[in-house]
Each structure stands twice: as structure tokens, then as C-alpha cells.
Amino acid sequence: MEGKSITRRSFIAGCVTGTSALISAKALARERKRPNVVLIVSDDHGLETLGCYGNPVIKTPNLDALAADGVRFTNAFCTTASCSASRSVILSGMYNHANGQYGHQHSYHHFISFPDVKSLPVLLSEAGYRTARVGKYHVAPDEVYKFDVALDGNSRSPVQMADNCRDFISGDDKPFFLYYCTSDPHRGGGVANDLPGKPDRFGNKPKGAYPGVNEVMYDPADVVVPPFLPDLPECRAELAQYYQSVSRVDQGVGRLMRVLKQAGKYDSTVVIYISDNGVAFPGAKTTLYEPGMNLPCIVRDPQQENRGIVCDALVNFADLAPTILDFAGALPETSRLQGRSFKSVLNQEHPRGWDQTYASHTFHEITMYYPMRVVRQRRYKLIWNIAHGLDYPFASDLRAASTWQATIRAQNKYYGKRSVEAYLRRPKFELYDLENDPHEVKNLADDPMHRETLAELKAKLKTFQERTKDPWILKWDYE
Amino acid sequence: MEGKSITRRSFIAGCVTGTSALISAKALARERKRPNVVLIVSDDHGLETLGCYGNPVIKTPNLDALAADGVRFTNAFCTTASCSASRSVILSGMYNHANGQYGHQHSYHHFISFPDVKSLPVLLSEAGYRTARVGKYHVAPDEVYKFDVALDGNSRSPVQMADNCRDFISGDDKPFFLYYCTSDPHRGGGVANDLPGKPDRFGNKPKGAYPGVNEVMYDPADVVVPPFLPDLPECRAELAQYYQSVSRVDQGVGRLMRVLKQAGKYDSTVVIYISDNGVAFPGAKTTLYEPGMNLPCIVRDPQQENRGIVCDALVNFADLAPTILDFAGALPETSRLQGRSFKSVLNQEHPRGWDQTYASHTFHEITMYYPMRVVRQRRYKLIWNIAHGLDYPFASDLRAASTWQATIRAQNKYYGKRSVEAYLRRPKFELYDLENDPHEVKNLADDPMHRETLAELKAKLKTFQERTKDPWILKWDYE
Numbered sequence: 001m002e003g004k005s006i007t008r009r010s011f012i013a014g015c016v017t018g019t020s021a022l023i024s025a026k027a028l029a030r031e032r033k034r035p036n037v038v039l040i041v042s043d044d045h046g047l048e049t050l051g052c053y054g055n056p057v058i059k060t061p062n063l064d065a066l067a068a069d070g071v072r073f074t075n076a077f078c079t080t081a082s083c084s085a086s087r088s089v090i091l092s093g094m095y096n097h098a099n100g101q102y103g104h105q106h107s108y109h110h111f112i113s114f115p116d117v118k119s120l121p122v123l124l125s126e127a128g129y130r131t132a133r134v135g136k137y138h139v140a141p142d143e144v145y146k147f148d149v150a151l152d153g154n155s156r157s158p159v160q161m162a163d164n165c166r167d168f169i170s171g172d173d174k175p176f177f178l179y180y181c182t183s184d185p186h187r188g189g190g191v192a193n194d195l196p197g198k199p200d201r202f203g204n205k206p207k208g209a210y211p212g213v214n215e216v217m218y219d220p221a222d223v224v225v226p227p228f229l230p231d232l233p234e235c236r237a238e239l240a241q242y243y244q245s246v247s248r249v250d251q252g253v254g255r256l257m258r259v260l261k262q263a264g265k266y267d268s269t270v271v272i273y274i275s276d277n278g279v280a281f282p283g284a285k286t287t288l289y290e291p292g293m294n295l296p297c298i299v300r301d302p303q304q305e306n307r308g309i310v311c312d313a314l315v316n317f318a319d320l321a322p323t324i325l326d327f328a329g330a331l332p333e334t335s336r337l338q339g340r341s342f343k344s345v346l347n348q349e350h351p352r353g354w355d356q357t358y359a360s361h362t363f364h365e366i367t368m369y370y371p372m373r374v375v376r377q378r379r380y381k382l383i384w385n386i387a388h389g390l391d392y393p394f395a396s397d398l399r400a401a402s403t404w405q406a407t408i409r410a411q412n413k414y415y416g417k418r419s420v421e422a423y424l425r426r427p428k429f430e431l432y433d434l435e436n437d438p439h440e441v442k443n444l445a446d447d448p449m450h451r452e453t454l455a456e457l458k459a460k461l462k463t464f465q466e467r468t469k470d471p472w473i474l475k476w477d478y479e
Numbered sequence: 480m481e482g483k484s485i486t487r488r489s490f491i492a493g494c495v496t497g498t499s500a501l502i503s504a505k506a507l508a509r510e511r512k513r514p515n516v517v518l519i520v521s522d523d524h525g526l527e528t529l530g531c532y533g534n535p536v537i538k539t540p541n542l543d544a545l546a547a548d549g550v551r552f553t554n555a556f557c558t559t560a561s562c563s564a565s566r567s568v569i570l571s572g573m574y575n576h577a578n579g580q581y582g583h584q585h586s587y588h589h590f591i592s593f594p595d596v597k598s599l600p601v602l603l604s605e606a607g608y609r610t611a612r613v614g615k616y617h618v619a620p621d622e623v624y625k626f627d628v629a630l631d632g633n634s635r636s637p638v639q640m641a642d643n644c645r646d647f648i649s650g651d652d653k654p655f656f657l658y659y660c661t662s663d664p665h666r667g668g669g670v671a672n673d674l675p676g677k678p679d680r681f682g683n684k685p686k687g688a689y690p691g692v693n694e695v696m697y698d699p700a701d702v703v704v705p706p707f708l709p710d711l712p713e714c715r716a717e718l719a720q721y722y723q724s725v726s727r728v729d730q731g732v733g734r735l736m737r738v739l740k741q742a743g744k745y746d747s748t749v750v751i752y753i754s755d756n757g758v759a760f761p762g763a764k765t766t767l768y769e770p771g772m773n774l775p776c777i778v779r780d781p782q783q784e785n786r787g788i789v790c791d792a793l794v795n796f797a798d799l800a801p802t803i804l805d806f807a808g809a810l811p812e813t814s815r816l817q818g819r820s821f822k823s824v825l826n827q828e829h830p831r832g833w834d835q836t837y838a839s840h841t842f843h844e845i846t847m848y849y850p851m852r853v854v855r856q857r858r859y860k861l862i863w864n865i866a867h868g869l870d871y872p873f874a875s876d877l878r879a880a881s882t883w884q885a886t887i888r889a890q891n892k893y894y895g896k897r898s899v900e901a902y903l904r905r906p907k908f909e910l911y912d913l914e915n916d917p918h919e920v921k922n923l924a925d926d927p928m929h930r931e932t933l934a935e936l937k938a939k940l941k942t943f944q945e946r947t948k949d950p951w952i953l954k955w956d957y958e
Binding site (some may be wrong): 054100102108110112114328365366367368387389390392394396399474475478 | 562579581587591593698843845846848866868869870874875878950951953957
């Protein structure tokens with residue numbers, strides 16, 4: 001043996017020569033089994049716009065293929081439907097009321113996580129992983145959400161981003177963690193004044209395509225208007241733009257899978273696809289209604305026994321970091337992680353003990369104070385609107401959305417299945433029976449028949465807040 | 480001349496030998512005239528508890544002497560009645576909606592200023608000042624609010640703090656800036672269960688005294704209950720504790736003046752005494768009613784011609800940094816400073832052009848979102864309660880105050896001159912005629928006779944928000 005500095009080669013040599021052969025072989029096997037992890041997080045991609053989740057129009061062949069070869073979750077939830085805050089939850093395994101990133105990180109919003117948060121890339125790095133990120137970041141401070149390297153790449157150019165990961169993926173033999181985040185299909189790039197309905201461009205170029213992308217265009221007449229949106233020409237025009245942006249993400253994912261295969265790492269890499277929150281329309285993003293929080297979640301584990309599984313476990317994105325650490329064999333026995341690993345359920349369609357989850361949203365923009373706490377079971381869901389005295393605050397881009405403006409201009413009473421009035425002015429508690437009212441329209445909080453359910457879910461919320469150190473727990477006692 | 484490294488001694492030598500004698504003499508004169516600055520900021524000290532401001536009971540001989548030898552402002556205001564946020568305004572010369580410190584810095588509140596804010600100590604340091612702080616800090620990040628040195632000292636032990644400044648004050652010949660901040664007379668140290676009314680201790684020791692302090696005790700029967708507080712035994716008991724804490728601050732100031740005199744620097748030092756916000760009782764601190772924002776402000780400029788001036792200029796604490804920089808001859812021609820120097824008014828009792836000021840409060844604790852914007856003229860004052868749909872949120876220590884709890888227990892309809900209902904539930908606009916209604920009880924916002932005044936003050940608020948880059952300006956347009 002060569003003393004302290006044992007290289008992989010010398011280590012194997014040592015094994016071969018018989019020194020501690022048994023232990024070394026085990027260690028080697030463990031090392032071999034530690035997979036790479038690619039975590040793909042798109043921006044504002046709702047569940048309703050993926051082929052594999054049942055949309056017959058949108059083209060997402062690469063994501064559909066991933067699901068067919070892995071597991072697709074039908075009850076995966078973000079814990080806060082706001083980009084920056086949600087990403088902090090994904091990367092910390094802590095609810096954002098506990099990690100300090102209460103809202104947006106950028107510009108004057110200026111929220112940042114506590115300096116003592118130990119994030120997923122840091123924990124993986126300590127476990128011997130190489131770590132890199134590419135594309136959207138939107139969390140702070142850097143010291144907390146620290147990656148070995150930030151790769152170049154326009155976050156609106158997903159194929160280029162994937163190409164830029166090539167060297168990192170090839171890299172050395174150490175396992176790696178790659179955090180690949182598109183800015184698609186977020187709103188952005190201005191309003192298409194040349195198109196009927198003047199939709200937001202959702203990052204689509206007015207002319208031409210992003211490098212390596214075959215832009216897929218959609219006819220507003222063809223898109224599927226989900227129940228939470230109004231079937232207005234303006235909405236269809238925006239959805240068509242949004243679909244195009246989603247298809248671009250899909251092509252980025254396709255290229256990334258190709259890069260993994262070309263590097264010979266596809267079968268040693270766990271790939272996870274999620275979004276940070278629901279689609280950027282009023283009624284979804286920034287709300288904790290189902291379209292805001294129930295999101296795509298596809299996991300392909302190369303070691304998985306059963307393929308094409310559809311799993312109905314209720315998992316949330318505070319569970320992601322523990323799950324990834326579990327894959328890496330680096331899940332600490334004691335830690336401040338607040339989620340729990342769902343690695344064990346990947347081979348099951350209806351695993352036991354995954355029937356309840358929580359969400360906690362406080363800010364989107366700094367001017368949008370609207371703390372909500374949610375317990376979500378299979379049948380019942382309770383939303384506690386802590387600042388129910390306020391009108392529901394609008395993100396600047398959602399208020400400007402032509403879909404919303406058209407609704408207001410027409411003085412429509414309804415926006416999707418919900419009344420505009422109910423959307424803007426919310427009661428303290430909203431209790432929904434999701435089995436009989438999947439669109440969360442009929443609030444049962446004041447229904448005497450549901451008094452016990454309400455009391456039980458309130459108690460669960462309080463316990464959750466205690467366990468996860470939620471500062472807003474004091475609002476039960478006063479105000 | 481000795482090249483680059485010109486010491487003061489060699490510089491003078493150069494002058495004496497005739498090299499550039501004229502310029503050098505001027506530079507020297509300017510250097511000699513640059514005063515030291517001591518900025519004393521106490522914690523939660525309201526205007527109503529100082530001898531020099533007319534309180535016949537409280538003992539504040541050192542502060543009274545400072546006022547008698549300087550100028551005392553009767554219309555000086557903090558811009559936000561919350562410790563941490565207010566201190567950020569004092570040290571940045573920017574409203575806290577613009578410097579990013581929207582609320583408390585400590586613990587889970589976790590607000591911090593923007594990294595590109597250029598603070599008072601940094602600007603003074605760049606101008607050649609030595610800078611030190613002692614006692615309470617409560618702003619972040621350190622890089623923004625950077626002092627050369629943080630001196631030791633228990634912030635509840637003001638005499639000791641003053642003694643600890645001795646070496647720094649003696650120091651070298653460079654002018655200095657000392658930021659001396661007590662934690663007195665803030666609430667703290669627990670509840671005195673042994674005393675009638677069970678008052679908070681306001682930092683007073685249950686037994687004994689802080690080093691160098693002759694504790695002044697007060698009889699609850701003797702204290703003056705100001706009009707904004709209820710004349711209850713519990714309130715008197717708390718005021719007696721508060722008075723004792725104020726007298727301790729006064730002794731710290733006395734010792735600090737002695738240290739300056741002993742170092743031979745009293746007559747080359749500008750001394751400023753203020754508090755961060757009003758007294759820590761519901762009705763004052765965290766509100767922008769007069770008791771929350773109208774604060775002591777005493778300035779002793781050794782160069783001042785007239786002494787014992789009482790100045791009625793409306794100044795606020797965003798004006799302080801520009802004023803101090805003006806004293807230091809270091810007021811930048813262009814900068815992000817949002818206040819304006821009031822150095823020029825120190826010799827005048829009724830200076831022209833100082834008839835209007837602004838305030839902006841957004842958070843105290845992170846859970847206490849309650850943005851208010853205020854324009855305050857001599858006669859009229861407009862408060863815009865942006866989140867008027869919410870009950871007025873309580874700071875945890877103010878809600879626990881025995882004065883408040885006694886009010887609630889007794890189901891009293893009034894708390895001071897204001898009804899409990901009006902205190903807790905506020906309208907969107909509050910317009911007061913301070914000449915005829917100094918206690919801000921009669922809201923004129925809906926009075927047709929005051930429609931024009933209301934419109935005029937609203938326009939002024941908007942202009943103020945535009946000028947100072949207030950994110951909450953969007954609330955005029957929606958919600």
C-alpha cells in the first residue's frame with residue numbers, strides 16, 4: 001500500500017493482492033453503485049402540458065420516453081408556487097419558511113437563505129460528488145447553494161445548455177451531480193403584438209430558433225384549455241406560445257440524455273425532471289391551488305426493476321434532496337432536512353404511508369405578502385390564508401397577462417371554474433373535497449358536516465409548523 | 480518632500496520650509512476644522528421622557544446639559560419606527576424601502592441591506608475618518624455597515640461602554656466617527672414578578688447596578704403618563720422601569736462627554752443624540768403615529784454660535800448621514816443619499832424650507848407586514864396604510880406588555896386617547912390635523928372639507944415614492 005494517498009488504481013491493486021480483500025471489494029461495489037444524478041428543473045411548467053401526463057396535443061417525446069423508462073408521479077407537489085422560494089426548497093430539503101428564502105432572491109425582493117443551511121450540492125460535495133449547475137439559479141447566498149462549477153449557457157437555450165454539460169459529464173470517475181435548469185417555459189421576451197390576442201412570448205424568439213432547437217409551433221385552436229383557465233382567444237394564444245416553450249425544454253432534455261449516452265453514463269445516472277411551480281397564469285403559479293402545486297415529477301433510476309411505473313404517492317419537493325442523498329448513499333442520520341426520501345417507493349404504484357403532504361408559501365415578490373399553509377391529503381385539502389384580510393396579490397407578469405386582462409376587460413364573473421371574486425378575496429380557511437370537487441370550487445370550511453375534518457387538518461397544520469419551525473405559527477394565537 | 484508617503488509631520492515640515500506654503504496652510508486649516516462626530520443612538524427612547532423636552536420627573540441631567548449647550552429639535556422624526564430598519568436609515572441616509580433593510584435583521588427575520596449601499600461609516604472612512612462602533616448594531620451585512628473597529632461593551636451597560644471608547648477617542652490626530660448605541664431603554668431582562676403590576680424590567684437589574692451607574696429609581700405614582708398610554712397601574716409600573724433605564728442612558732452619555740473632555744476632544748467633536756424609534760409600548764413603537772416617530776434629537780456643534788437653541792425644522796433620520804457628512808466636509812455632490820443635510824439650520828429656531836417630511840415603514844418582525852407611507856407637514860399628516868385589510872400586527876414584546884394585557888383584560892374601549900378598535904383596525908388613509916388634533920384621533924380622510932388636502936398629500940406621497948424608488952408604489956395601481 002502507498003500510505004495516505006490511495007488512488008483508485010492502487011486501491012484496486014491492493015485488493016487484487018489480497019490485502020483486506022473482503023472489505024475493499026465491498027467498498028468498491030458501493031463506490032460503483034453510487035449513481036450520478038441529473039436534476040432537471042424547468043420554470044413554471046404545469047402538469048397539464050406533457051404528453052405522458054395525458055395532454056394529446058403537446059409534443060414532449062423526450063420527457064415521455066423518460067417516463068416510459070422510469071416512474072411518473074401523479075401527486076408530486078412543490079411546497080411554494082414561486083420560482084426562487086421553490087428552488088430553495090428543492091436545493092435545501094427544507095420548507096422555505098425554515099431556510100429563510102421567504103420569496104424572490106433577485107432585485108429589490110432580496111430574500112436569501114440563512115447562512116447555516118446545508119444545501120444538497122454541499123452535502124453531495126462532502127460525500128465526494130462533483131457538482132455543477134447550468135442555467136437558472138435564483139437562490140442565494142452562493143456560499144449556501146455552492147456548486148463546484150457554474151457552466152455557461154443561456155437559460156433560454158436548452159439544447160445549447162445540454163451541449164455545454166458535455167465536458168463536465170465526461171469528467172473523471174467520481175460520481176457527479178448536475179443541476180440543469182431552463183428559464184423555459186417562464187413568461188418573458190415581451191408581448192407578441194404581431195399575433196392575434198397579443199400573447200406573451202414565453203421566451204420564444206420572434207424569428208428563428210435557439211441553437212439546436214427545432215421549434216414546434218402550435219395553433220391556438222388546437223391547445224387544450226385546462227379547467228382553471230378561461231377559454232378565451234387571448235388565453236389560447238398564450239397557451240400556444242407556452243406549448244412552444246415547453247417543447248423547447250423537451251428538446252433540451254433529449255439532448256442532455258444523448259450527451260449522457262455518448263459519455264457512457266446514461267446507465268449510471270439517475271435523472272429527475274420537475275418544475276419549480278405551476279404554469280404562469282393567474283389560477284396556478286403563486287397559488288397553492290392544485291394547478292400551482294401539483295407538478296410533473298419523472299424519475300428514471302437506471303437500477304429500477306419496473307419501468308413505466310405511475311406512482312400515486314404524495315411527495316413534495318422538500319423530499320427531493322433527501323431522496324437524492326439517499327441515492328448517493330449520503331443521507332445523514334441526523335440533519336436539518338425536513339423532507340423524507342421517497343427512493344423506496346419508485347417501484348410501487350400505490351405505496352403505503354404516502355397519503356399526506358404539506359405546502360407553505362409566504363411571498364412571491366416582496367410586495368406580495370400572502371402567507372398560506374396547506375395540508376393536502378388524498379381526499380381533503382386545507383388552505384390557511386393567514387393574510388386573508390388582503391386581496392390576493394398579483395405577480396406583475398401575471399396581472400399583465402393578456403389572459404387575465406381580457407377577463408377583466410370583459411367583466412367576466414368567472415375565470416376558469418372559479419369566480420373572479422373568489423380568486424381575489426379569500427376566506428381564512430379553504431377546505432376542499434378533492435374527490436368530489438377536484439377544481440377546488442366549493443369551500444367546506446364553514447360546513448358543519450366537515451367540522452371534524454377541519455379541526456383535524458388544522459391540528460395537523462400546527463404540528464407541521466412546530467416540526468418545521470415556521471415563524472408564522474404565532475398567527476394562530478393572534479391577529 | 481518625501482514622496483508618496485507624506486506623514487502629517489513631514490507635511491507640516493514641508494509647509495514650514497516654504498514648499499507650496501499657501502496651499503498647504505489652507506489644507507491644514509481645513510483638516511483642523513474637520514470635527515470628530517459622536518452619534519449616540521439609544522433604543523426606543525421617546526420624546527416624552529427627557530427633562531429638556533419638558534418632563535418634570537425624569538432625571539436626564541447630562542442630556543439636558545447637551546441640549547442647553549447645543550440645539551434641540553422638536554420635529555425630528557425617524558422614518559420607520561422599528562429598531563433595525565431605523566438604524567439602517569440612520570447609517571445609510573436612505574429610506575429603508577430603498578436600502579433593502581425592510582425589517583429586522585436578526586434571527587429568522589433576516590432582512591439585510593443591498594450590497595451596493597454606501598453607508599455613512601464607509602463614506603467617512605473614505606474621507607479619512609477613523610470609525611468605531613460600540614453597543615447595539617442590528618444591521619447587516621457587515622461589509623455595507625463597515626466600521627474600522629467594533630469596541631467591546633455590554634450594550635446594557637452604558638457607562639462601561641463609554642469607558643471602553645477612551646482609547647479610540649484619544650487615538651491619533653485623524654478625525655473620528657464614533658457610533659455609540661445603547662440597548663437601553665428597550666424592553667428586556669424579563670418580567671419583574673416581585674413588583675406590583677409585574678412590569679417588564681426594561682434592562683434594569685433585579686438587584687444591584689451596572690458598572691459606574693447610580694441607578695435612579697422611580698415611584699410609579701410619580702411618572703407622567705403620556706396621552707397615548709392608558710393611566711393604569713400596570714402602565715405606571717412599566718413607565719417607572721422605563722424611566723430608570725432612560726436615566727442609565729443619560730449617565731452613559733455623561734460619562735462619554737467626560738471621556739471626550741479628558742481626551743481634550745470635546746471642543747472638536749460634534750455630538751448628536753437620537754433614538755431609533757418611540758417608546759416600546761403599543762401606540763408608539765412600530766407605529767407612525769407621533770409617539771412612534773417624533774423623537775429626541777439633540778446636536779451639539781462646538782462651532783455653533785448660538786447655544787440652547789430649540790429648532791422646529793422638520794428633519795428626519797434619513798437626513799442624518801448627509802448632515803454628518805456635511806460636518807466632515809465629505810458630502811458627495813452626487814450620491815444615492817436620500818436625505819438632505821440640516822447642518823445649516825442649527826443656529827436657527829424657525830428655519831425656512833423645513834416644513835415637510837416623510838416616513839416609510841414596512842416590517843418590524845418578518846411576520847408583521849404592515850407597510851405605511853407618511854407625509855408629515857406642520858399641520859396635516861397623511862398615513863397610507865397599504866395593508867389596511869390586515870389587523871394591525873403586534874410585535875411580540877408589545878403584545879405581551881402588561882400595559883396592553885391589562886387593557887385587554889379590563890375590556891377597555893380606549894387605550895390612551897385612541898379606541899382599541901381604531902388601533903387594531905385601520906382605514907386605508909388616515910388624515911390628521913395636528914394643530915387641532917395633536918393626538919391623531921379624528922381621521923379627516925373621508926371629510927369632504929379636506930378632499931383637496933387629501934389629494935395634495937397623496938400626490939406628494941407618490942412623488943416621494945418615485946424619487947426614493949419605493950417598490951410599494953405599485954400598490955397605488957392595484958390591490
